Amino acid sequence: MIDFRTWARRAADWSADHFANIRDKPVRAQVMPGDIARQIPTNPPEHAQDMAAIFDDFEKIIVPGMTHWQHPRFFAYFPANASPPSVVAEFLTASLAAQCMLWQTSPAATELETVTMDWLRQAIGLPEGFCGVIQDSASSATLCAVLTMRERALDWQGNSAGLANHSQLRIYCSAHGHSSIDKAVRIAGIGEDNLVKISSDGPDQAADTGALATAIQNDLDAGLIPAGIIALTGSTSTGASDDISAICDVAERFGLYVHVVAAWAGSAMICPEFRHMFAGAERADSITFNPHKWLGVNFDCSAHLVRSPQDLTRTLAIQPEFLKTGGRDGIIDYSEWSVPLGRRFRALKLWFVLRAYGLEGLRTMIRNHVAWSQELADEINAHENFELTTQPVLSLFSFRYLPANTQDADALNERLLQAINDDGRIYLTQTRHNDQYVIRFQSGQFQATRDDVQFAWKVIQEIARSLES
Numbered sequence: 102m103i104d105f106r107t108w109a110r111r112a113a114d115w116s117a118d119h120f121a122n123i124r125d126k127p128v129r130a131q132v133m134p135g136d137i138a139r140q141i142p143t144n145p146p147e148h149a150q151d152m153a154a155i156f157d158d159f160e161k162i163i164v165p166g167m168t169h170w171q172h173p174r175f176f177a178y179f180p181a182n183a184s185p186p187s188v189v190a191e192f193l194t195a196s197l198a199a200q201c202m203l204w205q206t207s208p209a210a211t212e213l214e215t216v217t218m219d220w221l222r223q224a225i226g227l228p229e230g231f232c233g234v235i236q237d238s239a240s241s242a243t244l245c246a247v248l249t250m251r252e253r254a255l256d257w258q259g260n261s262a263g264l265a266n267h268s269q270l271r272i273y274c275s276a277h278g279h280s281s282i283d284k285a286v287r288i289a290g291i292g293e294d295n296l297v298k299i300s301s302d303g304p305d306q307a308a309d310t311g312a313l314a315t316a317i318q319n320d321l322d323a324g325l326i327p328a329g330i331i332a333l334t335g336s337t338s339t340g341a342s343d344d345i346s347a348i349c350d351v352a353e354r355f356g357l358y359v360h361v362v363a364a365w366a367g368s369a370m371i372c373p374e375f376r377h378m379f380a381g382a383e384r385a386d387s388i389t390f391n392p393h394k395w396l397g398v399n400f401d402c403s404a405h406l407v408r409s410p411q412d413l414t415r416t417l418a419i420q421p422e423f424l425k426t427g428g429r430d431g432i433i434d435y436s437e438w439s440v441p442l443g444r445r446f447r448a449l450k451l452w453f454v455l456r457a458y459g460l461e462g463l464r465t466m467i468r469n470h471v472a473w474s475q476e477l478a479d480e481i482n483a484h485e486n487f488e489l490t491t492q493p494v495l496s497l498f499s500f501r502y503l504p505a506n507t508q509d510a511d512a513l514n515e516r517l518l519q520a521i522n523d524d525g526r527i528y529l530t531q532t533r534h535n536d537q538y539v540i541r542f543q544s545g546q547f548q549a550t551r552d553d554v555q556f557a558w559k560v561i562q563e564i565a566r567s568l569e570s
């Protein structure tokens with residue numbers, strides 16, 4: 102018999118200790134490929150094992166093989182922050198273990214999802230007229246958007262007749278568009294060759310909307326079928342952002358669907374002073390952003406706001422027309438709004454977090470991350486041996502180490518990054534910008550403090566100096 106109460110308490114204590122002591126652990130797992138698997142039997146257990154032994158192995162084998170995304174000195178990739186109320190709600194969700202595909206399979210889950218998504222709509226300053234659904238990821242939301250573009254462009258015949266009897270559909274996005282767009286276009290049967298990537302120079306790295314309009318017109322002239330445009334607010338790599346208003350102008354001219362991806366940066370739109378980045382989003386057909394990145398809600402929780410739930414359900418619902426309610430009146434069956442049928446109760450953690458901190462508490466967190474990052478960017482910029490390679494977009498910027506007489510800057514920065522991550526006190530990742538190897542920095546961890554960000558600068562300088570000797 103497993104004493105659930107004992108082990109649930111043990112897990113709670115472990116988690117609290119983990120959050121309290123996490124600064125002492127290396128950020129990136131310091132293991133080699135195979136190190137973990139080697140410690141686990143290759144055959145499944147035939148007989149019950151003691152929970153104490155299982156928990157022991159979790160601590161001994163698994164935890165050292167984890168890269169700690171909740172570490173306040175995690176400055177790599179993007180934030181995926183988990184606040185304590187979110188983790189508590191996730192535990193309750195796991196205990197309820199409901200399948201939330203239909204209203205009647207869990208009315209509270211459905212109704213809380215509708216309400217909390219409307220809270221988020223208001224929180225990021227969008228007008229009424231958008232309805233929300235929680236997807237597992239921004240990738241899924243974008244896939245849903247691309248499928249909707251496809252169906253709208255084919256007069257809703259694609260799902261039944263397939264794509265064979267039409268000329269090629271065309272989707273447009275910036276050259277900085279995320280790989281999830283390529284994947285969505287593949288899966289939707291449109292074909293990656295029909296994803297047109299528009300060049301994006303200039304300081305914001307925004308897609309050139311003149312080139313966008315020309316590309317669409319050329320496709321029309323060639324007898325192809327433009328289906329939609331995907332706009333970007335805050336690329337993962339360097340924060341590249343499109344001019345959504347200008348993109349919507351082009352879309353209106355050609356009658357095209359616009360989907361906005363703001364997976365990371367969208368959370369910052371709860372702060373009015375950052376919404377200039379989002380100007381025009383209110384004119385889009387759909388928007389996705391991830392509270393599971395920067396709003397303290399642990400993965401998975403991707404907000405997907407749509408202007409026309411009817412178009413979304415017409416694309417994805419597989420029930421007869423007479424059962425559809427489109428989200429305006431009566432009930433919502435959220436499985437008609439997403440690709441999988443089964444759905445987790447994701448709204449609970451969002452509700453806990455929004456209530457436990459209030460929007461004002463979350464704004465303070467984001468404003469701090471942005472301010473600390475920008476302060477660090479200024480310091481790096483002022484140092485003679487370093488240069489900023491992209492200016493801060495919210496809390497994200499990139500830089501290079503470039504001491505006098507550097508021969509091969511790419512190799513030097515690669516070496517620096519590796520040394521920093523082998524050291525383990527902080528964690529950073531790289532990208533390529535203007536064909537150069539650059540080091541990225543972002544701050545967005547829930548427990549991060551100004552000291553943690555300043556500590557990163559100390560470690561970067563110390564390790565850079567050690568490379569010279």
Ligand SMILES: *Cc1c(COP(=O)(O)O)cnc(C)c1O
Nearest residue numbers: 238239240279281336337364365
């Ligand atoms: C993180 C990110 C994604 C992918 O988000 P998932 O929720 O992991 O699918 C897509 N686009 C951008 C711009 C992102 O930052």
